[in-house]
Amino acid sequence: MKKGNHSGKNYKQFWKLSRKEFNTDHLSLTKGGDLVVYEGNYQYNVRELAEKYGTPLKVMFPYIIEQRVEDLMDLFAACIREYKYKGRFHYHYPMKANQNREFVMPIISEGGNLETTSANELWVVKRLWQQHRFNSRIKVICNGPKTDQYLALIAELKRNGLDIVPIIEDLSERDALQKFRGQVGVRVAIDLKVRSYWDKRVERFGLTPNEIYEMGKIHNLTLLHYHTGSEVLYEADMLRPLRRAMEIYYKLKQINPTLDTINIGGGFPVNFNGKEKWATRGLVHSIIRFMAKFCEENNLQHPNIICEWGSYMVASAQLTVFSVLNAKLIPKATAKQWYVIDGSFMTHLLDTWAVHRQWHIVPVNYANNKNLTRTWLAGLSCDSDDKYTRGGSYILLPRLEDLQNGDKQYIAFLDTGNYQDGFDNHHCLNATPEKVVCQNGDVTVVRKRQTADEIGEMFGW
Ligand SMILES: Cc1ncc(COP(=O)(O)O)c(C=O)c1O
Incomplete structure (x- = not known):
């Protein structure tokens, strides 16, 4: 000094x-x-x-989380108004980021939804649901490999009235979820390299676009999901996958007219190394601006937008x-x-x-x-x-x-x-x-x- x-x-x-x-x-x-x-x-x-x-x-x-959820929702709402975007924004908290009660409850209290990766995370949701701890508007997205236990819990919660959306991540899950009575999503592996801590040469999650197209009509498909990595270092690397995903969304919508939501996953960085990388405001503007333009150019109904930013919300x-x-x-x-x-x-x-x-x-x-x-x-x-x-x-x-x-x-x-x-x-x-x-x-x-x-x-x- x-x-x-x-x-x-x-x-x-x-x-x-x-x-x-x-x-x-x-x-x-x-x-x-x-x-x-x-x-x-x-x-x-x-x-x-x-x-x-x-x-x-x-x-x-916990009050920091409450503030951050509120700020993010307000920001999306303001951009949606500014660009006259017709879809809605929903924040889903990826529970894997931190499953402590003291982290999950503030998200729910601010109107956030949840994303789970395992049967045990969904078990937490079941407990909250049984205790009537949240209202019936909450939506839960289920990612991650679907074990029998996980699938059984998804089916049980659906029967009990929870708005739950399992994501098909491979062909066996497509088969296992064929008779599922609610909405389903599908996860696409975006074939783009992004600069992040989790950059992968070979994607092990999700299905290739062709595998998804070849499935034909997917019963009750409402959501297309992708997640490229955590701690994405550049704004461009959040936007390039979105463009690619929307091209896939457009094609998929022709086969599956029920599709109405794009889930852009997690990845927003935290300033761990003390440098400002890029600002939330700029990114959210860019996302909504791009989505409005893409839909206009392709004569596409505006999809709802989901994000699952975990580190950003709770670090x-x-x-x-x-x-x-x-x-x-x-x-x-x-x-x-x-x-x-x-x-x-x-x-x-x-x-x-x-x-x-x-x-x-x-x-x-x-x-x-x-x-x-x-x-x-x-x-x-x-x-x-x-x-x-x-x-x-x-x-x-x-x-x-x-x-x-x-x-x-x-x-x-x-x-x-x-x-x-x-x-x-x-x-x-x-x-x-x-x-x-x-x-x-x-x-x-x-x-x-x-x-x-x-x-x-x-x-x-
Ligand atoms: C499917 C999915 N969504 C969201 C996240 C959260 O990522 P982050 O904490 O980087 O925002 C992850 C992290 O691995 C993920 O795999």
Whole structure:
């Protein structure tokens, strides 16, 4: 940090807080250098949470999800009005992104629908349906491989009145769903390469356009679905597949006049590496503008539009907080010291390892310390891969020498709300962290840290 950057404002800037483009508009610092999270005029001091509940700690903010769902729906509604688009927009939350009750309920309360990938996710829907937790307008899309258990649950929920749409993803599913009494969708594998973390040379999901055309008329087909990848890096790579999908939609509509919806899947990126990629507003405008033009040129009825943006919706609704256990010198490297944290990248932040995710890391206390050191972070397991080096660069953090009165240094990983929780595992018998929810000014423990007894039992001890 440059000399003279001592005011709170500059530290906030330095750590990229209170900035919408970094998803940190609700984050700030106290005068003493503690990280705080705002919910309107409520505030949560993250250091106090770490001291009270211990670390590793997952801190969830459902109100952030509510806000994001509302903003997205408003944005689509405004564009639909502007371009006089006749189809409707529906948001479907892909539950795989985070199945915690505290993430799913805010989506539903804001009028969001759901997308499931497995029988067990659909089991959650069944429970909500049985408890009369949502109204009959909600729609559920079922993606993912259809096991017998999954198919049976789909049929059961349909019989019980839920508006449920299974997506045919291969020929065996076409056969299994032939007698399904409700609407069905079909997933097409778009043969385009997009630049994303999940870029695939060979698509393993969905059917080729020809396979779909050769099916002829599909009973009750209303929806064409595609999903190209997660964390799509460029706006053009969201729009090119849409054009290709609409060409397929157009042909398919000639054979299946009941078709009335295009589902564009997930993929909207989160600013994990702290750079604004492209803005939601621009993309949504481009989508609706393109759809209106395409339909006009092809004399096509305007389809309804569904999106399943998961990471976009929930990543910023959770922080994961660790404390630094100790520091070790690193000879001859860009970083000066290892900071060993009390959690594991392989256990708690698996995307570090799986997709080389670049984390936005912020000190939870001492954030206005002008003495920073270049660190690499080491996780709490036996694995040499259990580390985070920001791709061989370094992470600037306060010096441990400056800690006072026996304080610990806490650090927060931002945007951990998507996928990391479902990936949590027990490598080295590490425990699942405690989870707290901050809402309406209150902090509630919703899942206690797993004890050694509980983990031991899972492994037969
Ligand atoms: C079919 C489908 N829809 C939606 C998503 C959500 O993707 P993202 O979280 O990148 O928006 C995924 C992710 O794998 C998916 O496979």
